[in-house]
Amino acid sequence: MKDPIIQTFSLTKAFKDVIAVKNLNLKVSRGIYGLLGLNGAGKTTTIKMMVGSLFPTQGSIEIFGQNIHRNAKMDIHKRIGYVPEHPTYFLSMTAEKLLTYIGSVFQMSIQEIKRRITELLRLVELTDAKSRIIAKYSAGMKQRIGIAQALMNDPELLILDEITSNLDPIGRNQMIELLKDLKKQGKTIFISTHVLPEIQKMNADSIAIIDHGHLIMEGTVDKLNEELKTKEIVISPNHKLLREALFSVVSNIKEEEDTLVVNTDKLDEVWQLIAKVALQNNILIKEFRSTFLNIEQIFMKALNSKQIEGIEK
Numbered sequence: 001m002k003d004p005i006i007q008t009f010s011l012t013k014a015f016k017d018v019i020a021v022k023n024l025n026l027k028v029s030r031g032i033y034g035l036l037g038l039n040g041a042g043k044t045t046t047i048k049m050m051v052g053s054l055f056p057t058q059g060s061i062e063i064f065g066q067n068i069h070r071n072a073k074m075d076i077h078k079r080i081g082y083v084p085e086h087p088t089y090f091l092s093m094t095a096e097k098l099l100t101y102i103g104s105v106f107q108m109s110i111q112e113i114k115r116r117i118t119e120l121l122r123l124v125e126l127t128d129a130k131s132r133i134i135a136k137y138s139a140g141m142k143q144r145i146g147i148a149q150a151l152m153n154d155p156e157l158l159i160l161d162e163i164t165s166n167l168d169p170i171g172r173n174q175m176i177e178l179l180k181d182l183k184k185q186g187k188t189i190f191i192s193t194h195v196l197p198e199i200q201k202m203n204a205d206s207i208a209i210i211d212h213g214h215l216i217m218e219g220t221v222d223k224l225n226e227e228l229k230t231k232e233i234v235i236s237p238n239h240k241l242l243r244e245a246l247f248s249v250v251s252n253i254k255e256e257e258d259t260l261v262v263n264t265d266k267l268d269e270v271w272q273l274i275a276k277v278a279l280q281n282n283i284l285i286k287e288f289r290s291t292f293l294n295i296e297q298i299f300m301k302a303l304n305s306k307q308i309e310g311i312e313k
């Protein structure tokens with residue numbers, strides 16, 4: 001498969017005076033890619049442009065190396081599965097009818113359609129509900145039929161907008177496992193979310209953080225950690241003198257039983273200070289370790305530093 005799978009070039013979308021997406025340059029390679037942003041950041045608008053349901057005001061998108069707005073051919077759409085944020089399927093259809101219809105759109109044979117329906121309904125655990133009309137499904141069941149319809153044509157690329165929002169905790173974990181399996185099969189999964197621990201659990205290969213339609217950061221978790229330089233430092237014991245000394249370097253200290261936890265880019269400074277205070281006061285340091293930030297911490301840090309710099313709108 002050609003890499004990058006998706007690339008956006010100065011992608012911009014304005015709705016009258018609201019600029020929903022501004023000069024977005026994303027590069028999506030094989031694997032799981034998380035598009036992260038708060039409510040209103042521009043995730044759905046970006047996705048709608050990717051699947052061709054919205055036209056960019058400026059800029060362009062290539063998927064599998066082809067400009068999707070200029071050459072939006074069936075052969076490209078055949079290779080993409082899409083689950084919208086608020087699916088509006090043919091609600092009067094049963095799951096079985098909907099999947100049969102989708103199979104026929106993709107010109108699959110009757111036998112292939114039947115085989116695939118059995119397989120997919122089992123995968124999303126809707127076999128027992130296959131003859132009920134979708135309008136009567138719960139929100140989570142609708143989301144599950146959404147993923148089944150997106151997988152019907154065995155696409156190479158899945159574009160999922162907030163796929164887990166209506167799922168119960170078991171459903172969420174099943175979805176995460178399913179997406180990890182699909183990745184193992186070589187598929188690329190582009191997923192938008194603001195539920196950051198889920199992206200962490202999926203072991204996303206890359207993430208992009210957007211805010212007010214602007215790209216703030218894009219890359220692998222390791223690369224973003226390097227860019228931010230911030231580390232989480234864990235110090236034990238939680239001693240009054242160590243705590244007081246730390247306040248001269250960092251303002252935010254979390255206390256967890258016998259440990260002190262700080263997020264800072266001043267690793268050397270913190271270590272020198274802790275070593276000095278410990279030596280002077282005969283405090284035995286039980287633990288001093290630094291770890292990279294998780295995705296949620298990266299996200300918060302990236303948004304906060306951008307707010308300090310100010311975003312040009």
Ligand SMILES: Nc1ncnc2c1ncn2[C@@H]1O[C@H](COP(=O)(O)OP(=O)(O)OP(=O)(O)O)[C@@H](O)[C@H]1O
Binds near residue numbers: 015037043
């Ligand atoms: N059809 C539209 N007309 C006018 N403004 C719109 C339209 N669609 C989106 N917007 C605006 O564009 C911005 C981005 O919206 P978008 O739906 O892309 O955000 P999002 O990141 O998907 O948010 P959420 O997490 O809430 O789903 C918002 O300010 C929104 O109000």
Ligand SMILES: [Mg+2]
Binds near residue numbers: 043044045161162
């Ligand atoms: Mg959205």
